[in-house]
Amino acid sequence: MNKQELYQVANNYISHKKLKQFGIAGHVSCALETINGNVFTGICIDLPCSIGLCAEQSAIAEMVKNNETVIEKIVAVYEDGSILPPCGRCREFISQIDDQNMETKIILPELREVLLQDLLPEGWDNKWK
Template identity: 55%
Template sequence: MTMKELYEIAFHAIKPMKLKQYGEAGQVACALESGSGRIFTGVCADLPCSLGFCAEQAAAAQMLTAGETRIRKIIAVSEEGNILPPCGRCRELISQLDEENIHTAVGIGEGREAFLEELLPDMWDRREI
């Protein structure tokens, strides 16, 4: 699957909704291609008191629920259609799910992608002890 096809799946998974009080969800959606070639999606949740989760985390949780850990490609898209590079926490999360995820292709902008290892140089768990 191309990154453009993955983008389309993520874009169609966007589902903005208001939650209790000031909470919102679904303004950003993520699609990932797993090691087996299956596609998993997830949406973000922004809640008061700094609670919530990123769309990448929701998609990764779906993948883990299906018993997979390897991510070949991943992309997150805003409701405006912009590609959002993963935050630092999500970069770290992706890297810790599977040894091979350092080679995950990550959508970082229109027509632009990078391998996770380029987004996480000098990883803390790769150092010589």
């Protein structure tokens, strides 16, 4: 699947779900493709007491549930259709799922792409590798 197709998959899951009180979900959606060619998706959940889950983490949980850990490429899309780079927590999260994920292609705005290792150049855990 190419970058544009993966973007479209993520975009298809965009919604704006209102939850209890001021909680919302689905305003960011993520699609990832594994090295085996499988695609997994997830949406964000933001709750009023600051508990939340990024769309990337949601998609990664789905991937791990299906016994895969290596991501070929990943994209997150905001409800206005723009592409969001992963937050710092997600960058770290992706890197710690599998060492090979330092080679994951992160899809950026305008469908540019960068390897995760270029977004996390100085790993705090390099001394244990």
